[in-house]
Amino acid sequence: MNRxxxxxxxxxxxxxxxxxxxxxxxxxxxxxxxxSRAGQKLIPDLRIDQVAEIGIRDAAGELHLVRGEAGWSxxxxxxxxxxxxxxxxxxxxxxxxxxxxxxxxxxxxxxxLELVEPKDKAQGAGTxxxxxxxxxxxxxxxxxGKKIMKSAAVASPSRGQSEATGRYLTxxxxxxxxxxxxxxxxxxxSKAEPWLVKDLVRADGAKSIAASxxxxxxxxxxxxxxxxxxxxxxxxxxxxxxxATDLASSLGWVNxxxxxxxxxxxxxxxxxxxxxxxxxFDGPSYTLRIGNRAGDNYYLGVAVAGEPRKTRAPAxxxxxxxxxxxxxxxxxxxxxxxxRLEREKKLEKWTxxxxxxxxxxxxxxxxxxxxxxxxxxx
Numbered sequence: 001m002n003r004x005x006x007x008x009x010x011x012x013x014x015x016x017x018x019x020x021x022x023x024x025x026x027x028x029x030x031x032x033x034x035x036s037r038a039g040q041k042l043i044p045d046l047r048i049d050q051v052a053e054i055g056i057r058d059a060a061g062e063l064h065l066v067r068g069e070a071g072w073s074x075x076x077x078x079x080x081x082x083x084x085x086x087x088x089x090x091x092x093x094x095x096x097x098x099x100x101x102x103x104x105x106x107x108x109x110x111x112x113l114e115l116v117e118p119k120d121k122a123q124g125a126g127t128x129x130x131x132x133x134x135x136x137x138x139x140x141x142x143x144x145g146k147k148i149m150k151s152a153a154v155a156s157p158s159r160g161q162s163e164a165t166g167r168y169l170t171x172x173x174x175x176x177x178x179x180x181x182x183x184x185x186x187x188x189x190s191k192a193e194p195w196l197v198k199d200l201v202r203a204d205g206a207k208s209i210a211a212s213x214x215x216x217x218x219x220x221x222x223x224x225x226x227x228x229x230x231x232x233x234x235x236x237x238x239x240x241x242x243x244a245t246d247l248a249s250s251l252g253w254v255n256x257x258x259x260x261x262x263x264x265x266x267x268x269x270x271x272x273x274x275x276x277x278x279x280x281f282d283g284p285s286y287t288l289r290i291g292n293r294a295g296d297n298y299y300l301g302v303a304v305a306g307e308p309r310k311t312r313a314p315a316x317x318x319x320x321x322x323x324x325x326x327x328x329x330x331x332x333x334x335x336x337x338x339x340r341l342e343r344e345k346k347l348e349k350w351t352x353x354x355x356x357x358x359x360x361x362x363x364x365x366x367x368x369x370x371x372x373x374x375x376x377x378x
Contacts, residue, residue, distance in 0.1 A: 037102040041095075042171065042181060043140045046131075048091045051139060055130040056190045058118050063190040074192050077259040080350055081197040090187055094131070094140070097181050105170065105178035113168045113178065115145040126169075129188055143170045147184045193258050200352065201302055201344050203251040203286035206278040208233075211362065213274050219366040221247065226281065232369070239369040246361040251278050251286065256352045257297050263351040268292060268299035270351065276362050283309040284341055290359055297353040304344040308337045 054065040064075040065082050072082035110116055111124025118125040127144040148166035164184035171179060187194070210220035210233075220233040221244055230244035260266060269292030276288040284306040291299035312330040314323065 037099045037179065040099050042097040042099055042142075042179070043094055043131075046095045046140065048088075048095055050133050051091055051131050052134040053130075053132040053136075054087070054090070055132070056127065056188055058127040058190050059121065059125045061190040063192055063195070065195060074195055074259075077192050077196060077261055078350060080259040082195045083197050086187065086195060090185075093183060093185070097183055099179050100166070100182050101180035103178055105176055109178075113145045115143055115168060115170055115175075115178065117143065127188055127190075129185075141172050143175070144185055144188060145169055145178075147186070148180070196256065196259060198255045200254040200256045200347065200354070201251075201286055201288075201304060202253055202340065203278045203280060203284075204248075204253070205281045206248050206251055207281045208279045209247050209251065210277050211274060212277075214272060218274075219369060221369070232366070237370060240371040243361070243364065243369050250358050250361045251276075251288075254288070254300075254302075254354060254358055256300075257355055258353040260299065260351040260353065263299075266299070268351060270299055270301050273301070274363060282337060283307055284337075288362070290363065293356070294353060296356050298356060298359040300352045300354045300359070301348070302344075302352070303348045304341060308334050308341070310334075 052067045056063045056065075062076070065087055066073055066075050066079075070081075072084055072087045073079045074082050105113075105115065114124050114126045116122045116124040116126060118128055126146075129140075129142045129144060131139040131141075133139055145168035147164040148168070149162045150165045164186060166180055166182045167184050169179050169181065170177065205226060207224075208220060208222040211218040221230045221239055222233050223230050229241060230239055230247075232239055260268070263270075270289050273289035273291050276290065278286045278288075280286070284304060287303040287305075289301040289303075291301075312327065315326070318326065
């Protein structure tokens, strides 16, 4: 090859290299354009303290979490308290969530990805999530679609279960762009029960428990101290130790399953309820009204009265050096009880559904509280 041929070949190579580089740059530019939102926050500049309402709407229904002076509440449950930690967890996720992918959303793919507005029982409906400020202005509007599932072999090789690792969504009025986030946002649902504060009342330390219906006493059990066994009032008979313990355990931690939105529309049976009244060593008394059964739950009304005792009776043989410590512990316990009672006394205005495992030990009649008679040997 002579010098002239060599220069021609070199020129051709330079042209080809330039063309190749141009193609690569063009493709890279197109890729960057398609994923221009990758790495950006989903809701830029979201201030959690400015969120006053969270609206959730899906094919199953609608839910509104509202922030007021007393904290978060569930509008569809007559304003009953919402679980603050659950609400805060969702808002923190939304404030920190970043886009991992964005691309155009063809109309024909919308239903398959469950990115159809949830109205009129539309096929492929997603979950609409709206955040609003105290004046009702929209801070963010997200349409959550299908969850992205990791294959069972990758997610949980030992259990063979799939796991949601992300979600498709659209944001605001830009319904033509599909975004992907690496968070399934599984807690975003219109079902009210998971959002409710489950703790109802804690009538622990009961010294007497009585059951009545329509004004007639069914039974009453008492004890002189928390360390002594229960006895049936007005009788020499003693209740079965385990059954009496079940009564106190049921009252010691009453959790709700749901709050009845409109009791007037339901046959609760509370007009002829079984009434359970418990008096505690600390002073307050608790009244539970048990109505009809609904599936695995019972309708329930509660009322709390009284105040914690203000003084402590010294223990027998208490040493002087122990008095200050015991007095301090008593005051700390009393302060916590006062705080708890302040909340519990506000619970009377709602009607609840409570699990049968809590209620049914309290529904036993007097004969059922007695020890079972052993069968005589033939």
